[in-house]
Amino acid sequence: MFSLPLLTAWLLSTYPLTVHASTCPTKPVLPPWLSSPWTESAEILENRPWTYEPECVGPSWKHAEFKDVRFCVFTTAHFHEGRGLAVITTPDAADSIFLSTGFMAPESRPRLPDVPAWEEKNLPGRGMALVANRTIKTGEIILMDQPVLIVVREAYRLLTEVDQEMLQWKALLRLPEAGRKAARGLAKAGLGDEIMDVMQTNGFAQAYGGVGHVHLVPQGARINHDCRPNAYYRYDEDMMTHVVWALRDIEAGEEITHSYIHDPDVPSQKRKQVLRDTWAFECNCSICGASKNKVEESDQRLEIIRRQKDRLFISAGEQKKPNMTASIEELLQLYDDEGLIFPKIELFELGAYAYGQMGKEEMAMKYAHRAKQWWNWAVGSSVFVD
Ligand SMILES: *[C@@H]1O[C@H](CO)[C@@H](O)[C@H](O)[C@H]1NC(C)=O
Ligand SMILES: *[C@@H]1O[C@H](CO)[C@@H](O)[C@H](O)[C@H]1NC(C)=O
Ligand SMILES: *[C@@H]1O[C@H](CO)[C@@H](O)[C@H](O)[C@H]1NC(C)=O
Numbered sequence: 001m002f003s004l005p006l007l008t009a010w011l012l013s014t015y016p017l018t019v020h021a022s023t024c025p026t027k028p029v030l031p032p033w034l035s036s037p038w039t040e041s042a043e044i045l046e047n048r049p050w051t052y053e054p055e056c057v058g059p060s061w062k063h064a065e066f067k068d069v070r071f072c073v074f075t076t077a078h079f080h081e082g083r084g085l086a087v088i089t090t091p092d093a094a095d096s097i098f099l100s101t102g103f104m105a106p107e108s109r110p111r112l113p114d115v116p117a118w119e120e121k122n123l124p125g126r127g128m129a130l131v132a133n134r135t136i137k138t139g140e141i142i143l144m145d146q147p148v149l150i151v152v153r154e155a156y157r158l159l160t161e162v163d164q165e166m167l168q169w170k171a172l173l174r175l176p177e178a179g180r181k182a183a184r185g186l187a188k189a190g191l192g193d194e195i196m197d198v199m200q201t202n203g204f205a206q207a208y209g210g211v212g213h214v215h216l217v218p219q220g221a222r223i224n225h226d227c228r229p230n231a232y233y234r235y236d237e238d239m240m241t242h243v244v245w246a247l248r249d250i251e252a253g254e255e256i257t258h259s260y261i262h263d264p265d266v267p268s269q270k271r272k273q274v275l276r277d278t279w280a281f282e283c284n285c286s287i288c289g290a291s292k293n294k295v296e297e298s299d300q301r302l303e304i305i306r307r308q309k310d311r312l313f314i315s316a317g318e319q320k321k322p323n324m325t326a327s328i329e330e331l332l333q334l335y336d337d338e339g340l341i342f343p344k345i346e347l348f349e350l351g352a353y354a355y356g357q358m359g360k361e362e363m364a365m366k367y368a369h370r371a372k373q374w375w376n377w378a379v380g381s382s383v384f385v386d
Contacts, residue, residue: 049098051077051084052174054091057167059158071155073167075174079103080146084179086171089152089213096209097150102240109239112144118256120222125284127187129224129255136250139377142231143244145219148179151199153212168195182218189280201279204242206235217242226257227271227285228339233258234379245377247341264340265306267299286339298338305334312350324354325363345374 056072074094079085085103087094102109117136123129136142149171155164172183172195183198191197202221203214220233220242233244250256260279261271268288275283283289287298312327328351335344351367 049076049078051075054094055167055170057159057163060160060163063158066158069154069158071152071159071163071167073171073174074098075171077176079106080148080179082176082178083146083148083182084175085146085148085150086175086179087150088155088167088171089150089208089211093152093209093211093213096211097240100240101238102146102236109146109241110144110236110243112141117142123255126224126255128222130222132250132252132254132256134252136246136256138246138248139373140246141243142246142256143219145217145242146240147206147215147217147242148175148182149199149216150206150208151203151214153205153214156214165193165196168199183216186216186218186221191280204233204235206237208237220244223256223258225260225275225279225281225283225285226255227259227261227264227283227287229257229259230254231256231258232342232378236380243380264343265302265309267302268295301334301338305331305338308334325351325358325360328354342378345371345378348374 052073052075054072054074056070058068058070059066069090071088072091072094074087074089075084077084087097089097097103117134117140118130118132121129121131123131130143149168151168151171155167159167172180175183184194186198186202188194188197189201191200199214199216202216204217204220206213206215223231223244230247230250231244232247233242235242244256244258261274266274272283272288275281287295290298308327308331312324312331328347332344332347332351335341335347348367348371352364352371355361355364355367
């Protein structure tokens with residue numbers, strides 16, 4: 001293990017200081033979770049299962065208004081069958097993570113049977129991928145995994161780049177070998193510092209204790225992008241478990257995919273741009289790689305979808321309603337034609353209300369059942385009771 005000054009010197013010599021993009025010089029408003037001052041006391045550490053003493057740094061001089069804030073590395077080897085967990089966050093946010101059921105009572109976390117329905121394969125032009133090796137049914141859980149590294153988002157804004165890299169390297173190097181391997185084995189986009197690259201290329205945005213973090217879920221991160229994905233994921237914060245489930249039936253031999261694009265309705269140019277800027281790859285999904293005609297057709301359909309959605313959701317609360325059920329049916333059809341599955345969920349729900357208001361009970365029930373089924377898959381089955 002090397003010492004902090006050595007590591008800093010090494011990082012400084014290896015990685016030139018880049019200038020941060022200028023941050024907005026507006027008046028600082030301290031979010032409540034940042035405003036409680038750091039207490040440098042042993043009492044915080046008592047009864048906390050760290051494998052190492054946490055190590056902390058403060059914000060750069062450019063963020064003097066946050067001078068009492070500390071970002072610390074918390075590490076434990078006793079997580080996920082010895083793979084370990086490293087967290088870079090504020091002491092308060094760390095508490096909320098380490099007090100969760102998934103951390104305190106790992107035996108209670110949900111698990112899948114040992115035989116996965118997929119294999120890891122190297123696909124030409126796609127890199128490492130998860131490929132189904134039997135039929136997976138709609139709604140079926142495909143994999144469950146846990147984070148190995150969690151970083152609070154504010155650390156990327158308030159710390160110097162050198163400190164960000166230093167903390168992340170400390171976090172990584174303090175993990176047991178299995179954890180280090182899991183993190184370092186993930187895809188890189190060639191964006192400079194290895195660990196920064198791994199986080200940016202593979203990190204999922206996730207709130208812990210209401211605070212924005214980015215976390216690394218190794219198996220979840222193996223799933224490649226498709227604009228028309230066949231899988232979706234949810235995260236059970238209390239169980240600290242990332243759950244991937246099937247959006248439709250997936251046949252043996254098909255690659256399991258997510259969409260990396262948050263908003264599924266964006267036109268092709270924007271979609272390509274986001275993928276290029278964030279993940280440094282050229283989109284080659286079924287839509288991006290289609291013929292010019294097909295791409296234009298898709299863009300036109302997406303434009304209609306956006307307009308229809310605006311009308312439907314904006315006018316839903318107004319006096320003069322359009323024909324709601326007709327708009328919902330039309331939009332569902334457009335999503336089917338476009339091959340988008342997930343956005344249909346909120347239409348099922350809206351459909352149940354709209355048909356209910358018209359007194360069409362049978363249709364209302366049909367949509368209510370669908371909405372319930374899909375929301376259960378989307379957020380976990382315990383939220384809806386019959
Ligand atoms: C699918 O692959 C997994 C390994 O990831 C293996 O354990 C399992 O037996 C395979 N299932 C079938 C049906 O081949
Ligand atoms: C896009 O994918 C197809 C196969 O799906 C492949 O033949 C083609 O080379 C890929 N294009 C790029 C630019 O990666
Ligand atoms: C609204 O559309 C539905 C079809 O979804 C149709 O059955 C109904 O008659 C229409 N209502 C009005 C007032 O136009």
